[in-house]
Amino acid sequence: MNPSPAPGLAVRPYFDPFDPALHTDPYGRYASARETSALCEGPYGLVVVTRHAEVSRALRDNRLGHGPLTAPNRIFSFLGMDPPDHGPLRRLASRFFSASAISALAPRIAVLVDYLLDIALEKRQVDLLSDFAYPLSLRVVCGLFGLPEQEQPWIREQTPPIARLLDPPYALTEQDMTAAHSAAAGFVAYLHRKINDRRRHPGPDALSALIAEADSGGPPARHDLLPLCALLLMAGYETTANIITNGALALLRHPDQLALARSRAGGGLLDSGAMNELLRYDSSIQITFRTVQQPAVIAGTPLHRGTPVALLIGSANHDPRVFARPERLDVSRASNPHLSFGAGIHYCLGAPLARLEASVALGRLLARTRGIESTPGAVRHKDITATLRGVTALPVTLTAP
Numbered sequence: 001m002n003p004s005p006a007p008g009l010a011v012r013p014y015f016d017p018f019d020p021a022l023h024t025d026p027y028g029r030y031a032s033a034r035e036t037s038a039l040c041e042g043p044y045g046l047v048v049v050t051r052h053a054e055v056s057r058a059l060r061d062n063r064l065g066h067g068p069l070t071a072p073n074r075i076f077s078f079l080g081m082d083p084p085d086h087g088p089l090r091r092l093a094s095r096f097f098s099a100s101a102i103s104a105l106a107p108r109i110a111v112l113v114d115y116l117l118d119i120a121l122e123k124r125q126v127d128l129l130s131d132f133a134y135p136l137s138l139r140v141v142c143g144l145f146g147l148p149e150q151e152q153p154w155i156r157e158q159t160p161p162i163a164r165l166l167d168p169p170y171a172l173t174e175q176d177m178t179a180a181h182s183a184a185a186g187f188v189a190y191l192h193r194k195i196n197d198r199r200r201h202p203g204p205d206a207l208s209a210l211i212a213e214a215d216s217g218g219p220p221a222r223h224d225l226l227p228l229c230a231l232l233l234m235a236g237y238e239t240t241a242n243i244i245t246n247g248a249l250a251l252l253r254h255p256d257q258l259a260l261a262r263s264r265a266g267g268g269l270l271d272s273g274a275m276n277e278l279l280r281y282d283s284s285i286q287i288t289f290r291t292v293q294q295p296a297v298i299a300g301t302p303l304h305r306g307t308p309v310a311l312l313i314g315s316a317n318h319d320p321r322v323f324a325r326p327e328r329l330d331v332s333r334a335s336n337p338h339l340s341f342g343a344g345i346h347y348c349l350g351a352p353l354a355r356l357e358a359s360v361a362l363g364r365l366l367a368r369t370r371g372i373e374s375t376p377g378a379v380r381h382k383d384i385t386a387t388l389r390g391v392t393a394l395p396v397t398l399t400a401p
């Protein structure tokens, strides 16, 4: 832990990206920080970047990186790697997310969404998170790896403690570390068993393909295989489930925009303008962290090597310098350079898959219902990490046309 403030930042306003109150109202707090300064000072000597131009530039600046892999974040593979280690693993994983690989998944995603909606419309009262968004996103990503449906609830249970590791190690308590390590150990043992099984009985899935590459000399090296699978599995479903529910909640709170989106979703697909606006408005990733690897300058402030940096993606997405009336949900917004999928070398590899899943899920939900009533009561947000944003549940009543 480094509690000393970054040099030159003594007079900056203070912003704590780990403040649990941020889960309730991030955007009001971002606005007051952002309008005061492009850079704030945070705990642990953090430099907190608030505005779109600076966050965008910092995401693309390879002088900001992650440094040597530490035991806790090793489980997230190339997400936590700098060049030159990052590139070969990312290129390898890219093949599963190419345009053709994703469009081949489209029919299966539509069938899955309709199956879940059939059940939901019959029940009428459902939780859009646990009855719709989670089963969909888990089945899609586990389907890529050939992991059976009955194991998916267990995978979901392991995620919250492991996802804690998305926050930097200096922000984790001993208790967090212990819980994360024990969940990670169980998950690693599970993946080991899967890898061994699949080595003996290969199938037409991503896991078998990765094992074949590793066994023929790589990349991936054999020791890279397990974290690579863990990253693709975990990155693949929590964020997607959250954008589906964050998006549905945003539409429910803006009935005029819901009606507009529904009028354009006749084919069962949310249009890309509306999808981008939902991604911008309440992204399932709010913050990402870096450490200065080589002296860099942000907003005219020189930062020395070792300085920890927090990039407020959620704040950048609401910066009035870039988005007119940013607090308004506007599914017809013409220009939408949101940063919800990051930028630069770590730009989200799964962005096309996430867009497809969320557009089909929300598009068919709108097209196949006449009404969606949210159950009165306060919506609560998960308090897993500073990075992730999503509700704990979204109870609704659905009316068929």
Ligand code: HEM
Pocket: 059, 078, 079, 080, 090, 141, 231, 232, 233, 235, 236, 237, 239, 240, 243, 283, 284, 285, 288, 289, 339, 340, 341, 342, 343, 345, 346, 347, 348, 349, 350, 351, 353, 354, 355
């Ligand atoms: C709406 C859903 C999603 C959001 C908002 C999201 C957001 C992001 C962001 C912001 C990053 C960059 C992190 C950083 O720069 O530190 C990232 C990276 C990544 N995402 Fe996503 N993601 C989503 C869905 C997915 C899906 C479905 C997958 C795969 C199945 C995926 C796989 C990845 C991977 C592998 C990386 C690391 C890329 C790299 O380091 O080169 N994501 N994601």
